[in-house]
Amino acid sequence: MDVIDLRILLAPAISFGCAVLIFLLGARARWRRVLALGAAVTKFIVILSLLPGSLAGKVYVFEVLEFLPGVGISFRADALGMFFALVSSTLWVLTTVYAIGYMKGRHARVRFFGFFALCVSTTVGIAFAENLLTLFLFYEMLTICTYPLVVHDETPEALRAGRKYLAYTLLGGAALLLGMILVQSLAGTLSFSHAGVLPAEAGSGALLATFVTLIGGFGVKAAIMPLHGWLPAAMVAPTPVSALLHAVAVVKAGVFGILRVVHNIFGVDLLAQLGYASWLAWVAAFTIVAASLIALAQDNLKRRLAYSTISQLSYIVLGAALLTPFAALAAVVHIANQAFAKITMFFVAGAIERSTGKTQVHQLAGIGRTMPWTMAAFTIAALSFIGVPLFAGFVTKWYLSLGALQAGAWWFVLLMILSALLNAAYWLPIVYLAWFRTPAAESAPIHEAEALLLVPTLVAAAYVLLLGISMQVSWLPFSLAQAAVRFVAGL
Amino acid sequence: MELWLPLAAAVPLVAGALTPAIARRHPGLARPWALAVAAWVLAAAVQLTRRVVLEGPFSYPLGGWARPYGIELRFDEFSAVAVVIAMVAGLVLVYSGPYMRLALRATRLPWYYSLLLINLGGLVGFVTTGDLFNLFVFMEIVSVSSYALVAVAGGRIAPLAAFKYLMAGAVSSALILFCIGVLHALTGTLNMADIAARLATAEAPAPILLALAGLTAGLLVKSALFPMHAWLPDAHASAPSPVSAMLSALVVKVGVFGLLRVYPMFAAVDVVRLAPMYEILAWLGALSIVAGALLALFQQDIKLMLAYSTISNIGYIVLGIGLANELGMTGAGIHIANHAIIKATLFLAAGAIIHQTGRRTLHALRGVGHVMPWTCLALAVGVFSIVGLPPTVGFPGKWYLALGALEAGRPGFAVVLLAGAVLIFVYYIRILNAFYFRSPSEVGMLSVREAPVAMLLPVLVLAALCLAGGLLGRWPAMLIGPAIARLPGGG
Numbered sequence: 001m002d003v004i005d006l007r008i009l010l011a012p013a014i015s016f017g018c019a020v021l022i023f024l025l026g027a028r029a030r031w032r033r034v035l036a037l038g039a040a041v042t043k044f045i046v047i048l049s050l051l052p053g054s055l056a057g058k059v060y061v062f063e064v065l066e067f068l069p070g071v072g073i074s075f076r077a078d079a080l081g082m083f084f085a086l087v088s089s090t091l092w093v094l095t096t097v098y099a100i101g102y103m104k105g106r107h108a109r110v111r112f113f114g115f116f117a118l119c120v121s122t123t124v125g126i127a128f129a130e131n132l133l134t135l136f137l138f139y140e141m142l143t144i145c146t147y148p149l150v151v152h153d154e155t156p157e158a159l160r161a162g163r164k165y166l167a168y169t170l171l172g173g174a175a176l177l178l179g180m181i182l183v184q185s186l187a188g189t190l191s192f193s194h195a196g197v198l199p200a201e202a203g204s205g206a207l208l209a210t211f212v213t214l215i216g217g218f219g220v221k222a223a224i225m226p227l228h229g230w231l232p233a234a235m236v237a238p239t240p241v242s243a244l245l246h247a248v249a250v251v252k253a254g255v256f257g258i259l260r261v262v263h264n265i266f267g268v269d270l271l272a273q274l275g276y277a278s279w280l281a282w283v284a285a286f287t288i289v290a291a292s293l294i295a296l297a298q299d300n301l302k303r304r305l306a307y308s309t310i311s312q313l314s315y316i317v318l319g320a321a322l323l324t325p326f327a328a329l330a331a332v333v334h335i336a337n338q339a340f341a342k343i344t345m346f347f348v349a350g351a352i353e354r355s356t357g358k359t360q361v362h363q364l365a366g367i368g369r370t371m372p373w374t375m376a377a378f379t380i381a382a383l384s385f386i387g388v389p390l391f392a393g394f395v396t397k398w399y400l401s402l403g404a405l406q407a408g409a410w411w412f413v414l415l416m417i418l419s420a421l422l423n424a425a426y427w428l429p430i431v432y433l434a435w436f437r438t439p440a441a442e443s444a445p446i447h448e449a450e451a452l453l454l455v456p457t458l459v460a461a462a463y464v465l466l467l468g469i470s471m472q473v474s475w476l477p478f479s480l481a482q483a484a485v486r487f488v489a490g491l
Numbered sequence: 492m493e494l495w496l497p498l499a500a501a502v503p504l505v506a507g508a509l510t511p512a513i514a515r516r517h518p519g520l521a522r523p524w525a526l527a528v529a530a531w532v533l534a535a536a537v538q539l540t541r542r543v544v545l546e547g548p549f550s551y552p553l554g555g556w557a558r559p560y561g562i563e564l565r566f567d568e569f570s571a572v573a574v575v576i577a578m579v580a581g582l583v584l585v586y587s588g589p590y591m592r593l594a595l596r597a598t599r600l601p602w603y604y605s606l607l608l609i610n611l612g613g614l615v616g617f618v619t620t621g622d623l624f625n626l627f628v629f630m631e632i633v634s635v636s637s638y639a640l641v642a643v644a645g646g647r648i649a650p651l652a653a654f655k656y657l658m659a660g661a662v663s664s665a666l667i668l669f670c671i672g673v674l675h676a677l678t679g680t681l682n683m684a685d686i687a688a689r690l691a692t693a694e695a696p697a698p699i700l701l702a703l704a705g706l707t708a709g710l711l712v713k714s715a716l717f718p719m720h721a722w723l724p725d726a727h728a729s730a731p732s733p734v735s736a737m738l739s740a741l742v743v744k745v746g747v748f749g750l751l752r753v754y755p756m757f758a759a760v761d762v763v764r765l766a767p768m769y770e771i772l773a774w775l776g777a778l779s780i781v782a783g784a785l786l787a788l789f790q791q792d793i794k795l796m797l798a799y800s801t802i803s804n805i806g807y808i809v810l811g812i813g814l815a816n817e818l819g820m821t822g823a824g825i826h827i828a829n830h831a832i833i834k835a836t837l838f839l840a841a842g843a844i845i846h847q848t849g850r851r852t853l854h855a856l857r858g859v860g861h862v863m864p865w866t867c868l869a870l871a872v873g874v875f876s877i878v879g880l881p882p883t884v885g886f887p888g889k890w891y892l893a894l895g896a897l898e899a900g901r902p903g904f905a906v907v908l909l910a911g912a913v914l915i916f917v918y919y920i921r922i923l924n925a926f927y928f929r930s931p932s933e934v935g936m937l938s939v940r941e942a943p944v945a946m947l948l949p950v951l952v953l954a955a956l957c958l959a960g961g962l963l964g965r966w967p968a969m970l971i972g973p974a975i976a977r978l979p980g981g982g
Contacts, residue, residue, distance in 0.1 A: 067964045068887055137881045144875070151928050159928065163920075170916055174909040181893040181905060209902070 003053070005060040007046055008077045008128050011085065012138075014043045015092075015121030022114040029109070033100055036113050040093045043124070047082075047089045054082045055479055061130065071190055073137065076130035078192075079483035080263070080332060084256050085127035086480070087336045088249065090463075091343055092120045094456040099240035101452025102350055106238070111148055116244070118145040123249040126256060132180050132190035132265065135257060139176070139221075142253055143169045149241040150234050161233040168220050168230040176217030176257075182210040183265060192260055195487065196267015204274070211276045214261045221254025223310045224317060225287040232306045239350030242302060243343045251309060252335055255316040259331060262320045263487075272323050281321035285415050287314035292422035299360050301349045304426060305342070308385065311419070312338045318412065319400050325485050327403025330396050332481040333467075337384065337392035340463045344381040347457040348374050351449035361430055366439030370447050373454060375434045377461035382427035384464045387420045392467035395478075495542075496551040496564050499535040499573065500616030503528050504632070507608030514601035521601040525584050525608055532615060533577035539619075540571040544970065550621060558621075558682040565621030565684075568974035569751060572744075573615050575828045578956075579740050579835045580611040582949035586839055587733045589943045590846055594644045594731050603643055607737070610636040614741055618748060623671055624681045626752060630667070630713070630745055634660045637742050641730040652725035659722035663712035670705035673698050674756070683756055691759035699763045706753050707768065714746025716809055717779035720802045724786075727798035732842020735794060739801045739838055740831040747808045748827060751978065754812075758979035765979055769815040776810025777907045779803065784914035791852045793841050796918060797834070800877060803911055804830045810904060811892045815980035819895025824971045825964070826888030832960055833885055836873035836953035840866050843942040843950060850933075853921060858931030860923075862939040865947055867926050869954035874919040876957040879912050884960030887968060 018039030025031050050060060059078050066072030077085065099116065103109055122145060125138035143166070151162035184190055186206055187197040198207060220227045231251070235242055244250070262271060271277045288311050295307035315338070319331025351374050352358055352367065368375040384391035397416050404412035448454055467478075506528040514521035542549065548567035552558065584607065595603055613632030620626050638660065642653035675681055677698055678689040693699060708719075715723035723743070727735050750772075757765055783803030790796040804826070811823025843866045844859055845851045860867040876883035889908060896904035931937060941947065960967075 065962060067882060067962050068890060069965050069968065071890075073882065073962075133881065140880050144880075148927070151924075154928050154930065159924065162924075162928075166920060167917075170913055174913045177912075178893070178905060178909055181890070181897060185894055185897045 002061045003058050004062060005050070006062060007050055008060045008075045009062050009064065011043055011046050011089070011128065012121045012124040014039050014046065015117045015124065019114045019117035019121065022110060022117060026110060032110070032113055036096050036100065036117065037093075039117060040089075040096045040120075043120075044089045044093050047085050047124075050077060050082060051086065051480075054079060055483070057483070063130070070188070071131065071133045071184065073134050074130040075125075075128040075134070076193065077128050079480045079487060080256075080259065081127045081129070083332060083480040083484060084252065084335060085124050087339050088120065088123045088127065088252070091339060091460075094343065094347075094460055095240055095243055098243070098347055098350070098453055098456040101450055102238065102240050102354060108152065112152060112238075115145050115148045116240075119149070119244060119249050123253065126253050129192070131192055132183060132260075135192075135260065136173075136176055136180055139253055139257065140173050142249060143173060146241075146244075146250055149244070150237045152238055152241065153236065155236075158236045161230075161236045164233045165230045168227065172217045172220030172227070174217075175213045179210050179213030179217055182206065182213065186210065192264040194267075195263065196265065196270050198266055198270060200270055200273065207274060208276065211261075211266065211274075214265065215258060215280060218254045218257035218261065219317075221250050222258055222313050222317060223251055223254065223287075224283060224314060225290055225310070228287070228291070228310045231310060232303055235300075235302045235306050239302070239346055239353065242305075243346035243350070251313055252339065255313055255320075255331075255335065258317055259320050262323075263328070268323050268328075277321045277323050281318055281409070281412070284314040284318035284321055285412065287311065288318065288415065288419050289422070292419060292426070296422070296426045299362060301352075301359060301361055301364075301430075302346075304361065305345055305349060308423075308426070309338075309342060311422075312342065312385070315396060315400060319396075319403060322400075322403050322407045322409065322412070324403045324406035326399045326406050329481055329485045330399035330403055332484050333399070333478060334396040337396050337464075337467055340460050340467060341381040341384040341392060344377050344457060344460040344464060347453065347460060348378040348381075351453045351457060354453065355447060355449045361433070364430060364433050365437040366434070368434035369439070371449065373448055374457060375431075377457045378434070379431050380461045380464050382431055384468065385427055386423045387416075390465075390468050392464045394468060493551060495535045495538050496549075496566055496619060497553060499532060499539065500612050500619060500629070502535075503532055503608045503612035503615065507605045507612060510605035510608060511601045514604075518597045518600045521604040522584065522588055525604040526581065528608055529577060529581040529584050529611065532611060533574070533581055536571075536573040536577045536615070539566050540574055540970075542566070543568055543571060547973070559680045559685045562625050563621040563682055563684075564619055566619050568971045569748070569824065570618045571970055572748070572828050572831075573618050575831050576611065576614045576618070576741055579831055579953075580607065580614075580737065582835065582952060583607070583733045583736050583839070586736075586842075586946050586949040588945045590733055590842060590946060591731065593846070599643070603640075606636045606640050606643065610640065610737060610742070614745070617745060621683055622681055623674065623683050623686065623753075623756075626683075626749065627664075627667060627671055630749065631664060633742055633745055634664065634713070637738055640734045640737070641726050643734065644731045646729065648725060648729040652729045656722045656726040659712055659719075663709040666705050666712075667709035670702040670709065673702045673705075677702075683752065687756045687759060690756060691761070693760065694762060696762040699757070699760055703757055703763065703765075703768060707750065707772075710746040710749040710753070711775070711809070712746070713749070714743050714805050714809070715802055716746075716775055716805055717782040717802055720779075720783070723802060724795055724798040727801065728792060728794040732794070732838055732845065735797075735842065736835045736838035739798065740835040743801060743805060744827050744831065747805060747812070747823070750809075750812055751824070754979055755977065766815070769813045769980065771813070772809050773813025773815075773901070773904060776806045776808070776813050777904055779806030779809065780907060780911035781806075781914070784911050784918070788914065788918045790918075791854065793851055793853060793856070793922060794838070794845070796922070797837050797841060800915060800918075801834060803915065804834070804877070806911070807888065807892060807908070810908070811888075811895060814892070814895045814899050814901070814904070816895050816898050817975055818891050818898055820975050820978055820980070821968050821971065822888045822891030822895055824975060825891065825967045828967060829884045829888050829960060830877075832953060832956050833873055833876040836869060836950065836957055837877065839946070839950045839953060840870035840873060843946045844870070846946070847942050848936065848939050853925045854932055856936075857925050857929040858936050859939065860926035862936060863941050866942050866950060869950045870926070871923060872954040872957050874923060876961070878916045878919065882958070882961040882964075884957045884964070886961050887964035891968065
């Protein structure tokens with residue numbers, strides 16, 4: 001049932017207003033902190049207040065304006081959108097706290113926090129977009145708003161990474177625009193309100209072009225191989241930005257777009273009939289394995305995290321491409337599972353870098369003794385990625401395997417097992433190094449990162465456990481994911 | 492009131508001619524006088540547009556002589572662009588105050604304002620006349636005043652550039668005049684509606700073809716379509732910035748607007764088909780999009796970059812006309828006005844930066860974003876508009892053009908269009924990078940101050956229009972709908 005509600009407009013507007021105020025405030029650091037935190041919490045509360053209605057089956061809508069005939073900016077918070085918005089706004093609160101601690105004493109903080117808030121504003125816009133045009137609009141704004149964050153250090157290396165990032169994402173954006181125009185001319189609408197809008201009789205050439213441009217366009221941010229090159233390069237950004245890029249906003253915007261294309265633009269039935277999705281599934285499978293293999297060879301912690309992200313994102317793509325309800329469920333819940341686990345790891349990497357200056361894996365021997373809480377959080381996240389039961393990652397693997405069997409593609413179950421082994425192969429050595437090896441230098445006393453860095457890390461890790469243990473609790477995002485899948489499968 | 496129409500063009504022309512006399516004793520009077528006249532023209536244009544929306548196109552027979560004996564002024568939906576013309580000219584006049592005070596001797600100021608008013612009158616006359624010869628006369632008024640305006644401030648390059656501009660302009664004018672003569676010899680009339688009616692029964696294809704080809708070529712030179720663009724970059728880049736804004740935003744549009752005016756004359760001709768001509772236009776447009784963008788890539792001087800991007804944007808408009816369907820021509824029609832707003836924003840913002848810093852290459856302007864935040868914000872808005880990101884004013888035109896390309900069964904043109912947009916982004920990103928993320932290459936940059944209010948205000952108003960024009964993008968498209976339907980191929 002559709003309900004007109006201003007709150008879904010309010011959610012992106014809060015972050016946007018916060019960004020404007022941060023720019024206007026200038027150098028007043030104390031007020032900036034109050035503002036950033038206040039906006040993060042307010043937005044979280046606003047989105048949370050939508051949750052009961054959303055769980056009860058309400059769909060909130062708000063049409064802003066129709067700026068071209070038939071297409072306009074309009075918002076709609078269905079179950080999938082609510083899920084994404086809830087995940088990103090939860091993480092924004094954590095990341096804001098973390099960023100306040102991390103960025104202390106660094107340059108250009110006004111710009112940093114301003115664009116940071118803008119990024120989150122656009123992410124919620126993406127989550128609540130009612131049609132492809134609104135999604136595209138915020139998707140491009142996200143590209144532009146993350147650019148100043150990627151090049152934050154203004155070093156030649158950062159600028160080079162920024163150029164690479166823009167080159168990839170802008171070409172992706174252009175492909176997306178082309179795909180959007182194809183959808184408009186084939187279907188006459190860009191709306192996400194239906195389970196598929198493209199007509200089957202449009203001709204396979206046009207439909208294939210639409211599929212390739214849309215998936216290719218979103219695939220850049222979803223870092224599907226071979227479109228992933230920007231992601232490791234963008235690691236040069238400050239750690240909260242990496243966390244934001246990898247867990248909250250950018251890559252998730254990509255996979256969210258793919259979910260929208262598969263579920264709302266093509267529709268599961270049409271795609272099953274056309275058969276394009278099985279190619280996508282193989283590309284995703286390839287990405288899962290290849291990115292893991294590359295991750296094994298990385299010594300820089302953040303680079304290893306980056307390749308792990310590339311691998312994990314393709315779980316979501318694979319889940320969408322299998323076209324079965326269980327797989328779709330896995331795809332949706334993995335948005336949250338990957339986000340919380342990955343942000344934990346980035347927080348840890350940043351905390352280690354800030355308090356000890358270490359960035360390479362081999363330097364981490366015995367770090368568990370000096371930073372026990374931090375490394376405990378890291379261990380939880382690592383176990384989740386490996387897919388140990390009772391951790392969030394297991395839920396994904398479970399449903400993805402069920403979905404693969406539903407689709408009659410048992411070989412993807414083997415892929416899950418292979419991927420679990422690979423994950424173990426590159427995360428467990430770090431855990432082993434941290435806890436069971438003595439440090440090279442004399443044993444240091446316990447020296448944890450400061451509270452502003454530690455607390456968000458622990459909360460994120462706790463969330464990973466919570467997502468793994470209590471999936472069935474009704475107010476957790478899982479029930480939203482189920483609602484989203486029910487809509488897709490037409491139940 | 493019937494007289495709005497003849498007075499809309501006549502008042503600025505007469506007032507322009509009188510300006511030097513009025514301001515002879517007090518040169519300071521010239522600007523307020525010009526501003527008052529521009530405000531009056533804006534009011535008249537709004538009045539006339541209101542009437543055309545309510546009643547449809549209307550005519551005014553000059554001196555009471557009905558066509559075909561007298562000169563017919565005709566205001567149709569396309570003529571509504573007069574609102575944009577008056578608005579841009581008015582803002583340019585406001586901006587000229589502080590800018591020209593430095594660039595010109597006080598005694599020459601009245602002449603400058605006189606030329607600007609004559610230019611404005613010529614443009615308004617050009618878009619509101621229904622008589623072919625009258626069209627030519629207004630075109631010459633615009634052109635001749637433009638040559639003078641390029642050279643008005645003197646300097647090393649400007650007089651040479653003005654001379655080059657004059658040569659190209661004079662040749663194309665002679666060609667157009669010759670073709671008008673041919674048409675007059677064929678039909679015995681100069682009223683465009685009458686020519687259309689009489690050409691329908693004409694039997695000799697050769698002279699009609701000659702007139703069509705000659706008018707097209709002449710008008711395209713005026714619009715600087717690649718490869719007839721050689722005169723434009725120097726003229727637009729070396730002129731004082733307010734003049735550059737007038738030239739790039741409005742004066743080059745004379746050519747493409749002229750195409751929309753003269754093509755209907757050939758609509759009903761039996762012996763000559765328009766389709767091959769449209770095909771040539773589409774290809775030339777596509778070529779111009781890419782060539783203009785590529786040439787801009789290699790520029791260091793920001794005004795030269797802007798000048799080359801005009802060539803690219805004229806390509807969009809010509810491509811849209813060449814697509815010869817309703818969507819493509821709508822895209823072309825609205826982009827004429829939309830590009831005017833964008834390019835005025837960019838040139839005025841760039842001019843303010845050059846005026847305040849005294850530097851004009853990307854390298855020397857590094858870091859200017861921090862000392863001139865408002866101007867650079869407006870410039871950034873202009874950049875995103877010219878790339879065509881939604882919801883800016885650059886988007887609707889590209890949207891319609893791409894849909895038109897698909898409808899015409901030419902997806903290749905849609906790809907070219909988007910490739911052009913990506914290329915444009917690549918070179919504009921360089922501007923933003925230099926302004927915001929590079930540390931200043933010169934110490935003097937730190938002591939630069941924000942532009943004076945009289946320059947800043949027009950720039951900010953234009954930037955706001957860039958956003959508003961995009962959000963309300965469907966109004967212009969709806970407005971020119973009936974006029975598009977009357978065009979050959981547009982129905």
